[in-house]
Amino acid sequence: MKKVVYxxxxxxxxxxxxxxxxxxxxxxxxxxxxxxxxxxxxSVAREVSAARRSLAELLGASPxxxxxxxxxxxxxxxAILSALATNPGRREIVATRVEHPAVLNxxxxxxxxxxxxxxxxxxxxxxxxxxNEVRNKISDETALVSVMWANNETxxxxxxxxxxxxxxxxxxxxxxxxxxxVGKIPIKVSESNINFLALSGHKLxxxxxxxxxxxxxxxxxxxxxxxxxQESDRRGGxxxxxxxxxxxxxxxxxxxxxxxxxxxxxxxxxxxxxxxxERIPACRVNGHLERRLPNTLSIGxxxxxxxxxxxxxxxxxxxxxxxxxxxxxxxxxxHVLRAMGVPFTAVHGSIRFSLSRFSTEEEIEFVVRELxxxxxxxxxxxxxxxxxxxxxxxxx
Amino acid sequence: MKKVVYxxxxxxxxxxxxxxxxxxxxxxxxxxxxxxxxxxxxSVAREVSAARRSLAELLGASPxxxxxxxxxxxxxxxAILSALATNPGRREIVATRVEHPAVLNxxxxxxxxxxxxxxxxxxxxxxxxxxNEVRNKISDETALVSVMWANNETxxxxxxxxxxxxxxxxxxxxxxxxxxxVGKIPIKVSESNINFLALSGHKLxxxxxxxxxxxxxxxxxxxxxxxxxQESDRRGGxxxxxxxxxxxxxxxxxxxxxxxxxxxxxxxxxxxxxxxxERIPACRVNGHLERRLPNTLSIGxxxxxxxxxxxxxxxxxxxxxxxxxxxxxxxxxxHVLRAMGVPFTAVHGSIRFSLSRFSTEEEIEFVVRELxxxxxxxxxxxxxxxxxxxxxxxxx
Numbered sequence: 001m002k003k004v005v006y007x008x009x010x011x012x013x014x015x016x017x018x019x020x021x022x023x024x025x026x027x028x029x030x031x032x033x034x035x036x037x038x039x040x041x042x043s044v045a046r047e048v049s050a051a052r053r054s055l056a057e058l059l060g061a062s063p064x065x066x067x068x069x070x071x072x073x074x075x076x077x078x079a080i081l082s083a084l085a086t087n088p089g090r091r092e093i094v095a096t097r098v099e100h101p102a103v104l105n106x107x108x109x110x111x112x113x114x115x116x117x118x119x120x121x122x123x124x125x126x127x128x129x130x131x132n133e134v135r136n137k138i139s140d141e142t143a144l145v146s147v148m149w150a151n152n153e154t155x156x157x158x159x160x161x162x163x164x165x166x167x168x169x170x171x172x173x174x175x176x177x178x179x180x181x182v183g184k185i186p187i188k189v190s191e192s193n194i195n196f197l198a199l200s201g202h203k204l205x206x207x208x209x210x211x212x213x214x215x216x217x218x219x220x221x222x223x224x225x226x227x228x229x230q231e232s233d234r235r236g237g238x239x240x241x242x243x244x245x246x247x248x249x250x251x252x253x254x255x256x257x258x259x260x261x262x263x264x265x266x267x268x269x270x271x272x273x274x275x276x277x278e279r280i281p282a283c284r285v286n287g288h289l290e291r292r293l294p295n296t297l298s299i300g301x302x303x304x305x306x307x308x309x310x311x312x313x314x315x316x317x318x319x320x321x322x323x324x325x326x327x328x329x330x331x332x333x334x335h336v337l338r339a340m341g342v343p344f345t346a347v348h349g350s351i352r353f354s355l356s357r358f359s360t361e362e363e364i365e366f367v368v369r370e371l372x373x374x375x376x377x378x379x380x381x382x383x384x385x386x387x388x389x390x391x392x393x394x395x396x
Numbered sequence: 397m398k399k400v401v402y403x404x405x406x407x408x409x410x411x412x413x414x415x416x417x418x419x420x421x422x423x424x425x426x427x428x429x430x431x432x433x434x435x436x437x438x439s440v441a442r443e444v445s446a447a448r449r450s451l452a453e454l455l456g457a458s459p460x461x462x463x464x465x466x467x468x469x470x471x472x473x474x475a476i477l478s479a480l481a482t483n484p485g486r487r488e489i490v491a492t493r494v495e496h497p498a499v500l501n502x503x504x505x506x507x508x509x510x511x512x513x514x515x516x517x518x519x520x521x522x523x524x525x526x527x528n529e530v531r532n533k534i535s536d537e538t539a540l541v542s543v544m545w546a547n548n549e550t551x552x553x554x555x556x557x558x559x560x561x562x563x564x565x566x567x568x569x570x571x572x573x574x575x576x577x578v579g580k581i582p583i584k585v586s587e588s589n590i591n592f593l594a595l596s597g598h599k600l601x602x603x604x605x606x607x608x609x610x611x612x613x614x615x616x617x618x619x620x621x622x623x624x625x626q627e628s629d630r631r632g633g634x635x636x637x638x639x640x641x642x643x644x645x646x647x648x649x650x651x652x653x654x655x656x657x658x659x660x661x662x663x664x665x666x667x668x669x670x671x672x673x674e675r676i677p678a679c680r681v682n683g684h685l686e687r688r689l690p691n692t693l694s695i696g697x698x699x700x701x702x703x704x705x706x707x708x709x710x711x712x713x714x715x716x717x718x719x720x721x722x723x724x725x726x727x728x729x730x731h732v733l734r735a736m737g738v739p740f741t742a743v744h745g746s747i748r749f750s751l752s753r754f755s756t757e758e759e760i761e762f763v764v765r766e767l768x769x770x771x772x773x774x775x776x777x778x779x780x781x782x783x784x785x786x787x788x789x790x791x792x
Contacts, residue, residue, distance in 0.1 A: 037717060040400050227496075238596070310433045
């Protein structure tokens with residue numbers, strides 16, 4: 001296989017080798033059903049409990065507050081639908097315009113098919129929320145406030161604890177899609193008013209197909225997947241044991257690596273950002289420079305198409321993305337960058353680089369070396385790019 | 397680890413070594429997101445397609461009719477809720493009393509919270525349906541008929557194609573929970589009127605956490621997990637790539653081993669049945685002897701507690717179950733055996749042995765050697781068992 005420079009960790013991550021080793025026995029050897037009466041199943045149930053404790057520790061939660069799911073999307077659906085089902089007297093949802101499709105599309109669906117009113121929160125040019133608008137839109141009619149902890153495209157971090165307090169003042173439940181922050185910044189849900197927090201294993205070096213939902217103790221709950229008694233009657237279906245064990249191991253690693261994510265990974269990201277801004281004319285960072293995840297860089301290259309950049313980078317083995325993998329395939333520009341009012345000259349040429357603790361200096365240097373030539377070439381073959389650039393370069 | 401005689405394959409199965417090998421690269425090497433634009437993700441998308449073709453072939457379906465889910469329970473929920481959402485004018489569900497909790501509990505929930513009327517189908521002492529009752533209960537008011545293909549506890553196989561025809565005559569949608577039959581008996585959904593078929597990977601030597609739903613072409617559909625555009629907009633959330641690849645490999649193996657399941661595995665099961673009936677007084681097979689899965693044996697030992705048998709067998713390393721793993725933990729006797737009218741003297745002492753192609757002659761001989769002594773001992777320490785047995789033995 002061709003050498004790959006993988007800078008698309010907000011889409012999905014490599015399973016850490018330690019995580020894979022932790023999971024491995026649960027496929028062909030310790031394959032018992034944790035709900036079984038025999039000790040072959042029972043010993044597996046104990047490992048599921050140990051994994052739950054590990055994940056709870058990463059979040060600052062208690063193990064009873066964790067429900068395993070199949071991933072971030074199911075966790076989001078569970079939280080949102082539970083909040084609405086247990087608040088039948090309230091018909092309003094407050095959510096940002098820049099939510100992940102897992103929240104965005106469900107909210108739109110609920111508005112269309114069930115008559116819920118969604119009060120959308122806008123973002124400014126830095127991708128930040130206006131807290132006055134937040135205060136104005138959350139009311140005693142609000143059943144649920146759903147705000148992502150950090151945006152998947154720009155990495156911009158929202159003031160979740162502050163928003164959760166406002167929600168609580170109005171008796172609304174607070175949900176946060178935290179798939180992009182878990183393992184990247186410190187979290188302590190016990191000190192927050194958040195009722196629900198969604199996370200996804202494959203965003204933090206656990207495998208695809210496993211996720212979890214934190215449900216604060218005392219929060220009214222209505223299950224989404226109804227069936228057997230698993231997860232204390234909160235989620236039916238045989239437990240995904242290897243996935244759960246993997247997520248537990250990934251959580252332990254995340255606790256250990258949290259400092260590195262915020263120092264070495266951040267430095268690599270900053271270096272990539274600085275070098276690209278220096279070497280490539282007419283490009284700009286999307287999103288607030290400080291209030292941002294340490295691993296994420298969204299950068300808009302004006303007068304060039306993002307898809308073309310991705311294809312050229314792909315030829316060099318560089319993996320990055322334009323927008324979310326969950327929206328790719330559509331030709332519309334990112335809803336996040338549009339909500340930020342990024343000019344159309346840059347919105348189409350925006351690329352997200354997302355690093356991980358597996359990213360290396362050599363990889364960053366490789367991108368810094370290759371990308372300026374790619375952008376220059378693409379602009380040179382686009383009449384629009386050429387003319388616009390020569391105008392800019394005259395001005396500069 | 398102690399040597400285990402695993403005869404609980406209707407609860408969950410060992411991941412086949414070939415399945416594990418097929419999955420392995422998708423954790424730490426080929427970990428790309430199939431929805432990504434770059435070829436690192438795109439090459440994974442091609443493997444997902446290949447796996448879909450393999451699974452479709454096992455079912456006699458076309459690949460476009462397969463939607464991946466997190467397991468049997470999610471598949472059941474998706475089918476049932478979709479059928480109701482797309483048939484808003486009809487308020488009745490027809491289901492058997494012996495469905496798995498994934499269907500049973502959802503139907504009860506829908507009756508309780510949404511006012512649906514569930515017309516329950518009873519079973520006779522052999523666990524079989526009365527086709528006159530089926531014809532009487534399915535009507536033009538029926539939105540959905542949900543009948544499992546084979547029962548998980550007794551292995552009794554229901555005449556699904558015949559029921560699907562009756563459903564179609566009344567314009568009702570037909571769903572079957574087929575988690576226990578896929579890989580055990582031949583299936584060709586293209587020749588049936590079934591609209592939905594649920595299956596679970598971990599029941600056929602693929603891992604836990606992956607399942608699928610067959611949706612017949614042309615069937616109206618409303619998604620359950622709403623989010624990104626994955627699975628042709630039918631199921632949001634990043635694809636569980638290792639699980640999907642594993643399920644594809646398991647489907648290929650199942651096709652290859654279908655004859656063995658119906659010859660060697662069946663012979664082993666029959667041998668276990670014959671030897672236990674011969675050597676242990678006062679025991680009886682639950683369920684029809686012929687219309688039954690080749691791997692399943694439910695046997696009621698009168699005047700003894702199933703839990704006690706399981707514990708004693710567990711000490712010898714023998715894994716079996718009383719009822720479904722999804723209902724274990726409750727002390728109520730099996731709803732399936734109660735629906736069949738199994739006498740209370742036998743319902744509590746019923747044990748399910750479920751074999752797989754990994755079961756060996758030696759394992760069966762071991763059970764045949766150990767179990768009579770266990771039953772004899774347990775009856776000897778129970779005053780009720782002793783008196784009842786001596787009465788029986790006098791009569792015999």
